Amino acid sequence: MTPPDRPVRADAARNRALLLAAAEEEFAERGPSASVADIARRAGVAKGTVFRHFPTKEDLIAAIVSEHIAVLAEAARRLADSPDPGAALLEFLTIAADQRQRHDLTFLQSASDGDPRVTEVRDALHANLETLVDRARTSGAIRADITEADVFLMMCAPIHIVENLPAPAPLLWQRYLAIIFDGLRPDGAHPLPQPAPAAP
Amino acid sequence: MTPPDRPVRADAARNRALLLAAAEEEFAERGPSASVADIARRAGVAKGTVFRHFPTKEDLIAAIVSEHIAVLAEAARRLADSPDPGAALLEFLTIAADQRQRHDLTFLQSASDGDPRVTEVRDALHANLETLVDRARTSGAIRADITEADVFLMMCAPIHIVENLPAPAPLLWQRYLAIIFDGLRPDGAHPLPQPAPAAP
Amino acid sequence: MTPPDRPVRADAARNRALLLAAAEEEFAERGPSASVADIARRAGVAKGTVFRHFPTKEDLIAAIVSEHIAVLAEAARRLADSPDPGAALLEFLTIAADQRQRHDLTFLQSASDGDPRVTEVRDALHANLETLVDRARTSGAIRADITEADVFLMMCAPIHIVENLPAPAPLLWQRYLAIIFDGLRPDGAHPLPQPAPAAP
Amino acid sequence: MTPPDRPVRADAARNRALLLAAAEEEFAERGPSASVADIARRAGVAKGTVFRHFPTKEDLIAAIVSEHIAVLAEAARRLADSPDPGAALLEFLTIAADQRQRHDLTFLQSASDGDPRVTEVRDALHANLETLVDRARTSGAIRADITEADVFLMMCAPIHIVENLPAPAPLLWQRYLAIIFDGLRPDGAHPLPQPAPAAP
DNA sequence: CATGAATGAGAGTTCATTCAT
DNA sequence: TATGAATGAACTCTCATTCAT
Numbered sequence A, B, C, D: 001m002t003p004p005d006r007p008v009r010a011d012a013a014r015n016r017a018l019l020l021a022a023a024e025e026e027f028a029e030r031g032p033s034a035s036v037a038d039i040a041r042r043a044g045v046a047k048g049t050v051f052r053h054f055p056t057k058e059d060l061i062a063a064i065v066s067e068h069i070a071v072l073a074e075a076a077r078r079l080a081d082s083p084d085p086g087a088a089l090l091e092f093l094t095i096a097a098d099q100r101q102r103h104d105l106t107f108l109q110s111a112s113d114g115d116p117r118v119t120e121v122r123d124a125l126h127a128n129l130e131t132l133v134d135r136a137r138t139s140g141a142i143r144a145d146i147t148e149a150d151v152f153l154m155m156c157a158p159i160h161i162v163e164n165l166p167a168p169a170p171l172l173w174q175r176y177l178a179i180i181f182d183g184l185r186p187d188g189a190h191p192l193p194q195p196a197p198a199a200p
Numbered sequence E: 001c002a003t004g005a006a007t008g009a010g011a012g013t014t015c016a017t018t019c020a021t
Numbered sequence F: 001t002a003t004g005a006a007t008g009a010a011c012t013c014t015c016a017t018t019c020a021t
Helices: A010-033 A036-043 A047-053 A057-079 A085-102 A106-112 A116-138 A148-154 A157-162 A173-184 B006-033 B036-043 B047-053 B057-079 B085-102 B106-112 B116-138 B148-154 B157-162 B173-184 C006-033 C036-043 C047-053 C057-079 C085-102 C106-112 C116-138 C148-154 C157-162 C173-184 D010-033 D036-043 D047-053 D057-079 D085-102 D106-112 D116-138 D148-154 D157-162 D172-184
Strands: none
Touching: A010 A036, A010 A047, A010 A057, A010 A106, A010 B006, A036 A047, A036 A057, A057 A085, A057 A106, A057 A116, A085 A116, A085 A157, A085 A173, A116 A148, A148 B157, A148 B173, A157 A173, A157 B148, A157 B157, A173 B148, A173 B173, B006 B036, B006 B047, B006 B057, B006 B106, B036 B047, B036 B057, B057 B085, B057 B106, B057 B116, B085 B116, B085 B157, B085 B173, B116 B148, B157 B173, C006 C036, C006 C047, C006 C057, C006 C106, C006 D010, C036 C047, C036 C057, C057 C085, C057 C106, C057 C116, C085 C116, C085 C157, C085 C173, C116 C148, C148 D157, C148 D172, C157 C173, C157 D148, C157 D157, C173 D148, C173 D172, D010 D036, D010 D047, D010 D057, D010 D106, D036 D047, D036 D057, D057 D085, D057 D106, D057 D116, D085 D116, D085 D157, D085 D172, D116 D148, D157 D172
16 A cells, blocks of 8 residues: 555654764763753753654663664674784774773673663674684784684773773773773683673 | 769760761662661661751761771771781771671762861771882882872772672672782782873 | 546555554553554554544544444434334434443543534434434433433433443343333423523 | 651642542443543643642552442441341441442442452452351341352442443432342242352 | 652653655 | 655643642
């Protein structure tokens, strides 16, 4: 009867994008308790519009998180066949930190743990990252006892570290990424006191 | 008529301690949105009593945070004259992570940034930690380009890292502390791309 | 250019009927708080279409109610010249209850009290029912002190009564119609303590 | 530690009563969609106070309903040993209608169907009413085929009937109670077309 | 002093209604 | 004309905070 899958209306798509951007900023500034009303105001739409696009606040959070993870999954995929696996892994971590530098939303991840769309992109990220890490390990760029799970877990650490400062220099995270990456290198490595966690 | 200070103080001090403990547990379980009512219930006192001891929720948070920092300041002070500065620094980081492992309350720090009592103990921690780091650096246990600010900022990283897992093994953080500490060591160190932040 | 009235009217009339049916079902299932969105979905049209046909939700309700009353008015008219006035009245009450049995929408009546179209068909029902009741009274099938207003008011009672049960047997209302009708009969009638209400 | 079961504070008890009264009036005037805010305003308390006394709107409704049913259960109990069982039953129905005349809240019953407190008092009412009906039946005051379930279901009918009028005379319900009660009498009774429903 | 009842601002969410497409 | 995106008021409910008891 109606043309199936009618193309998304231009203004609706624009509002969705505006909302995601506004929500990111609001969450970044106010933390997890940013309110839907403030997000709507920042996006320049009415409160009801938020719920038209994202039935619950959790759905909005999941949309933000899965978008961020998707970018990382794609980056990992792109770097997977780099000729220099060690450099590729470092670049991946650089991209990951840089993305988060702009908006740290790690605290949102716990709120979206069960969401299926988040799970899906996260699984993709795990798969792509595993290739990256395996190649870096095989090539001797990182220690033999480092797993994909280790890298995944440490991915956000540089950003978290600088967030303890009230006004960190914009690229300060690179300092801590360098330190951590030095810790991943084989030279002068001490044995690790605990086994790597199981891949999720 | 009644001795001016003693008898009530006993009760009051007990309640204060009960409240701090209950609040820690509640924040650890429920995150930053733990409610004053639940904290009061857990402590076995009435809601009003919470506000008698801590005029606002922020004050309660500041009290928890400053207590935690005080413990670390004292640990740093105690370790300052250790004969093995490298081992002393590692032990300090172990203590710090271990403390947070039991109750991660890092998310509370931002809520208590301006509080003067927090500032005071944090200054003390900075001072004591500086001694510790300086000696480790001088002794060659850590790189020449690592400052007290670096160590302070990275202090919580091992705990943050494992918190990305839903149910981390209790000692898993030791794995990441080891990796990071390897990164702090002079052997095989690469130059750091960014200068250390100014001491706060 | 296009023939002024015909071609669209077919679609429009179909949609109107679909909407009325969907609304009836939705109100019956969900009660007075059934939402316009759900009604539209059930009818397979967009929300805006509901408001094209019925400018407000109240208008939609009034349309349903007046349609129901019109059916009753017609039934009363048809039965008005029956040779057995007592049986005719009982049949009218049976039809009325049976109609409501399928969809009890009595709760909608209060929402449509002022609507002129409702008033019109209700007046017709009153007129036709008056004939029916007058003839039943004159023929001795019911008491001398029963008026059209009485019958009109008691019309829905059998359905209301069974609605107090969670899952009434489909024909249980007949039991209570029989009891009430026995109360209308002249045999063994006790005088009534209050006068009949004025005809509206 | 604290005196257990400390007596309810006078002002709290007063507020609870004010709220119940205000809620009854508000529901009677506005129907089931009366808002908690309006109820609070009518009672002269803040919105939050409503939720202190009744954790959800449903709890408030259940409290009203169970209070009403309790009054009826007590009335039935009191009338159970009357020397004239027929008159006792009629008086019970009169009390029931009179209570509802003041505030018809039948529509609230469905909202509180699952509540255990409501169930409890309703069970008591059923038990007491059964005695009343059994004695009336045995004494020949009502038909042999009328059960407690019948009377329970028909209890509200007189009020429902007059509610179809916009401004019914205050005692008009007595007219319909008389008609219905005549229908319950043995004289001139016709056999009933459907069996009585099972006792709930 | 401790208590917990009261407060009221603000949270997420729903929904009748409007209007650009 | 039909659509469904946008609106914004109203809803139930929560919670830090105040204050009479």
